[in-house]
Amino acid sequence: MSAKSRIRLPDQATIGEVIEIKTLIAHPMETGTRRNSDGTLVPRLLLHTFETKFAGQEVFRAALHTGTAANPFISFFMKVPGPGEFEFTWIEDGGVKTTERHDLKVT
Amino acid sequence: MNVRRNLCAAVLASAFAGAVHAQESIGGAIERELETYRSMMKSDPWSNPGTLDVDRGESLWKTPAGPNNVSLEACDLGLGPGKVDGAFAALPRYFADAERVMDVEARVLWCMEKLQGFDHVKLLVRPHPGAGMPVKDLGAIATYVAYRSNGRSFAATFSHPKEKEMLALGEALFFHRSGPMDFACSTCHRDSGKRIRLQPLPVFSKPEEARRIVGEWPAYRVSAAHVMTMQHRIYDCFWQMRLPEVELGSDVSVALISYLVKQAEGGEINIPGMKR
Numbered sequence: 001m002s003a004k005s006r007i008r009l010p011d012q013a014t015i016g017e018v019i020e021i022k023t024l025i026a027h028p029m030e031t032g033t034r035r036n037s038d039g040t041l042v043p044r045l046l047l048h049t050f051e052t053k054f055a056g057q058e059v060f061r062a063a064l065h066t067g068t069a070a071n072p073f074i075s076f077f078m079k080v081p082g083p084g085e086f087e088f089t090w091i092e093d094g095g096v097k098t099t100e101r102h103d104l105k106v107t
Numbered sequence: 108m109n110v111r112r113n114l115c116a117a118v119l120a121s122a123f124a125g126a127v128h129a130q131e132s133i134g135g136a137i138e139r140e141l142e143t144y145r146s147m148m149k150s151d152p153w154s155n156p157g158t159l160d161v162d163r164g165e166s167l168w169k170t171p172a173g174p175n176n177v178s179l180e181a182c183d184l185g186l187g188p189g190k191v192d193g194a195f196a197a198l199p200r201y202f203a204d205a206e207r208v209m210d211v212e213a214r215v216l217w218c219m220e221k222l223q224g225f226d227h228v229k230l231l232v233r234p235h236p237g238a239g240m241p242v243k244d245l246g247a248i249a250t251y252v253a254y255r256s257n258g259r260s261f262a263a264t265f266s267h268p269k270e271k272e273m274l275a276l277g278e279a280l281f282f283h284r285s286g287p288m289d290f291a292c293s294t295c296h297r298d299s300g301k302r303i304r305l306q307p308l309p310v311f312s313k314p315e316e317a318r319r320i321v322g323e324w325p326a327y328r329v330s331a332a333h334v335m336t337m338q339h340r341i342y343d344c345f346w347q348m349r350l351p352e353v354e355l356g357s358d359v360s361v362a363l364i365s366y367l368v369k370q371a372e373g374g375e376i377n378i379p380g381m382k383r
Contacts, residue, residue: 004159005159006153006158006159006162008153015141022151022153022154024153024154024156024158024159025159026156026159026163026241028239028332068237069329069332070156070332071156071332073153073154075153075154075157
């Protein structure tokens with residue numbers, strides 16, 4: 001599906017402003033401890049890392065574990081250093097990466 | 108001796124009173140904690156993963172699919188082909204082309220069948236998701252349609268004779284006890300203060316409660332990690348009552364939804380809701 005994640009940024013920001021960034025992604029966050037109906041373990045499948053770069057520089061990183069709910073919602077704050085592009089990356093067990101890019105309009 | 112016995116009785120009585128009092132305050136504390144949890148969930152609509160399925164529903168609505176390879180944009184939800192904004196607020200309604208009263212899911216089902224050429228029977232095999240599985244395509248589309256009535260109030264008119272008939276059937280079903288457990292919807296949803304586990308049960312015969320609750324469906328269920336539609340909610344209630352399986356879009360389901368929507372008349376639509 002095309003709409004797998006959602007990013008919420010302010011329409012525009014000023015340099016030095018503290019903005020909130022909200023992210024949502026569809027993911028089962030399978031813990032690896034559940035069993036299915038025939039008793040076999042459901043293999044672990046987690047997004048183990050979420051990282052954000054702004055203008056090429058890392059600004060936020062989170063390690064996610066088995067206690068994280070399915071379809072994780074992560075929000076954080078950033079002081080705007082200047083104009084640039086956000087790069088949001090979620091890394092799944094096995095190394096599959098989902099990346100979203102969004103411009104921030106700075107006035 | 109007598110004095111002593113009376114004293115004992117008095118001590119015992121006050122001990123009982125104390126226990127009852129403690130139980131009430133624990134109940135009150137749990138309710139307060141749950142309310143905090145619910146208000147945190149609702150405080151930021153952006154934190155609701157149900158919105159991901161709104162997006163998914165939108166893309167499904169606009170993407171050609173099915174044997175006929177057409178999108179649903181020609182689907183008439185009651186306001187004319189392709190008109191989505193506000194359509195949900197006026198449902199359920201009578202559709203002359205289908206000669207039936209339909210709610211949003213029954214109508215989307217009809218459009219998927221008639222426009223896109225999907226097999227009706229196949230669409231009705233396991234139409235609702237299991238725990239942890241995402242809502243099915245039909246449910247995602249219905250969630251998107253409902254979302255496009257956010258901020259509006261329930262305003263189905265129930266003026267057509269068929270709509271009146273459906274409403275009367277829904278009200279009768281709501282109060283009609285049946286099945287091995289002799290249950291009716293009203294068994295759980297008639298008196299205030301009832302709950303299943305920690306879920307308080309809304310009293311739908313009271314319009315003020317219906318107005319508050321009905322506009323939250325379809326809702327994201329945190330425990331099941333998916334969006335649950337109103338048809339799914341009713342399907343599950345029937346299962347909990349040990350009644351036969353309700354078919355998605357059947358007259359029984361549409362009748363009950365008609366009754367709920369009528370009770371919620373004027374209530375604001377705010378979708379997707381957020382539930383435990």
